[in-house]
Amino acid sequence: MKTQMSHLSTWINDGDLFREKIRELDKEYGPQNWWPRILDIEDHAFEVALGAILTQNTAWQNVEKALARLADKKLVDPFAILKSNIRTLERCVHPSGYYKQKTKKLCGLSKFVVDECGGHISELKKDKRARDRLLSIWGVGPETADTILLYGLELPNFVIDTYTRRLLVLLTGSESWKNCSYDEAQEFCSLAIPKSVKSWQQVHALIVAWGKVQK
DNA sequence: CTCCAGGGGGCCA
DNA sequence: TGGCCCCATGGA
Numbered sequence: 001m002k003t004q005m006s007h008l009s010t011w012i013n014d015g016d017l018f019r020e021k022i023r024e025l026d027k028e029y030g031p032q033n034w035w036p037r038i039l040d041i042e043d044h045a046f047e048v049a050l051g052a053i054l055t056q057n058t059a060w061q062n063v064e065k066a067l068a069r070l071a072d073k074k075l076v077d078p079f080a081i082l083k084s085n086i087r088t089l090e091r092c093v094h095p096s097g098y099y100k101q102k103t104k105k106l107c108g109l110s111k112f113v114v115d116e117c118g119g120h121i122s123e124l125k126k127d128k129r130a131r132d133r134l135l136s137i138w139g140v141g142p143e144t145a146d147t148i149l150l151y152g153l154e155l156p157n158f159v160i161d162t163y164t165r166r167l168l169v170l171l172t173g174s175e176s177w178k179n180c181s182y183d184e185a186q187e188f189c190s191l192a193i194p195k196s197v198k199s200w201q202q203v204h205a206l207i208v209a210w211g212k213v214q215k
Numbered sequence: 216c217t218c219c220a221g222g223g224g225g226c227c228a
Numbered sequence: 229t230g231g232c233c234c235c236a237t238g239g240a
Contacts, residue, residue: 034221052221053222055220055221055222056221056222056223057219057220057221057222057223058220058221058222059219059220059221060220060221061220062220063221097220098222098223101223101224105223138223138224139222139223139224140223141222141223141224142222142223143221143222143223144222144223147221159221161221161222162221162222163221204221205221207221208221211221212220212221
């Protein structure tokens with residue numbers, strides 16, 4: 001993908017503004033440590049994948065309740081999810097909202113992991129086309145895929161969300177960041193911040209921390 | 216009571 | 229592509 005020439009000079013300036021703001025937020029909020037990996041990479045990545053789907057347009061607090069119910073029933077496992085009945089899954093997912101849709105999404109994810117990854121989502125770590133394969137799952141869009149890749153599989157994929165767009169609009173005074181494609185926003189951020197899993201994890205978490213306190 | 220969270224799919228022009 | 233509507237709970 002090629003950057004439009006007309007964007008080149010503004011992207012350089014916007015990048016400076018973006019980095020400066022991130023430095024400021026980093027000083028203000030400190031290390032966020034989202035989804036620290038305690039488990040092995042496989043269990044961690046699958047848990048992150050569940051959380052990434054459950055948190056779609058949903059407060060994280062509600063996601064934690066759903067994840068706790070799933071853990072309580074030993075359902076943080078693709079095989080267990082596929083063997084479980086829908087009603088049980090729906091009861092677990094319920095507090096996170098959109099529970100019927102999200103239950104289908106968790107099943108779709110699990111089916112993908114079992115059928116196409118030999119039961120191990122961490123197999124994707126070795127696949128150059130991991131992002132496209134995640135995007136092929138019903139219910140997994142760009143933000144969810146990148147969240148799984150960055151926080152679950154610890155691969156350098158910058159996560160773009162509405163807060164990121166809001167921050168860019170505010171910093172640059174350009175409304176275009178609100179309407180541009182996901183991929184364009186991602187390309188900009190990826191070029192603005194030196195590529196590093198740890199720092200990209202921190203940057204996205206900082207932007208969310210910033211977004212939460214905005215009115 | 217209203218508003219909206221760490222989105223994504225379907226549909227339609 | 230781009231705009232709109234739908235999905236749904238829970239906390240402020």
